[in-house]
Amino acid sequence: MVGLPFHPAFMGLVSSSKEFHWMTSVFFGMIFCKIVYELTGLLSNLCFKGYTKLSNTEKVEWNNRGFSTFHAIIVAVASLYLLLVSDLFDEDSHDELIINRASTLSDTILGISIGYFLSDLAMILWNFPALGGLEYVLHHGLSMFSIFLSLISGQGQVYILMVLFSESTTPFVNLRWHLDVAGLKSSNLYICNGIALFFGWLVARILLFIFFFYHMIIHFDEVKKIFPLGFYSLLIVPPVLAMMNAFWFWKIAKGLIKTLSKARHSQ
Numbered sequence: 453m454v455g456l457p458f459h460p461a462f463m464g465l466v467s468s469s470k471e472f473h474w475m476t477s478v479f480f481g482m483i484f485c486k487i488v489y490e491l492t493g494l495l496s497n498l499c500f501k502g503y504t505k506l507s508n509t510e511k512v513e514w515n516n517r518g519f520s521t522f523h524a525i526i527v528a529v530a531s532l533y534l535l536l537v538s539d540l541f542d543e544d545s546h547d548e549l550i551i552n553r554a555s556t557l558s559d560t561i562l563g564i565s566i567g568y569f570l571s572d573l574a575m576i577l578w579n580f581p582a583l584g585g586l587e588y589v590l591h592h593g594l595s596m597f598s599i600f601l602s603l604i605s606g607q608g609q610v611y612i613l614m615v616l617f618s619e620s621t622t623p624f625v626n627l628r629w630h631l632d633v634a635g636l637k638s639s640n641l642y643i644c645n646g647i648a649l650f651f652g653w654l655v656a657r658i659l660l661f662i663f664f665f666y667h668m669i670i671h672f673d674e675v676k677k678i679f680p681l682g683f684y685s686l687l688i689v690p691p692v693l694a695m696m697n698a699f700w701f702w703k704i705a706k707g708l709i710k711t712l713s714k715a716r717h718s719q
Contacts, residue, residue, distance in 0.1 A: 481523075526561075
């Protein structure tokens with residue numbers, strides 16, 4: 453943290469208990485990725501006959517998508533709870549500015565996500581480009597950078613949680629890949645999953661980002677009070693992620709149209 457233009461409050465001494473909590477959450481995120489990776493391979497080998505026929509590269513990606521799905525479900529549910537069910541970010545429930553609100557649960561979720569992104573990025577780089585190209589490296593790098601700043605500063609967590617909720621589309625992406633590899637690309641489940649992915653992506657990664665920017669605009673007097681590096685990151689990183697989401701949405705839409713067209717002709 454030395455040499456970075458952080459807010460004075462951000463440069464204060466952080467209690468050892470908080471540092472231990474952050475590190476434990478990150479470590480837990482990495483450990484759960486390893487455990488779910490191994491369990492995915494074990495259960496797939498027992499329950500899915502086609503798993504043994506996969507190449508080693510396909511098995512790695514199959515297992516990798518297992519812990520990717522697990523992480524997505526955890527952070528999506530936790531983000532939804534913190535944003536809508538709890539009163540943490542309720543406009544009238546606290547005197548503290550929305551951009552300064554955080555809790556033990558939100559810190560834990562952010563730490564676990566850092567652990568996940570570290571694990572997934574390490575696998576992507578180790579197997580590059582089998583598990584994803586440079587766009588995945590960019591996405592994970594920006595995500596970790598933003599989450600890290602928000603976690604250790606305690607600022608802007610409402611926006612980080614909005615972005616983490618967009619991970620709710622990941623299970624549909626992974627299921628599509630699994631069905632494709634399993635030779636079920638022409639099944640009704642593949643078509644239904646494609647439709648769910650299209651509408652899920654529209655809501656969680658397009659419309660939600662529009663609301664994200666709207667929320668920033670109406671709370672810009674608060675946003676300006678975030679420490680400098682965090683403030684400028686908030687102005688730069690989300691638009692980059694939004695453009696990536698729009699590009700992927702275009703590809704998803706094209707794929708869905710192609711799949712529906714094939715299904716119609718085969719009837």
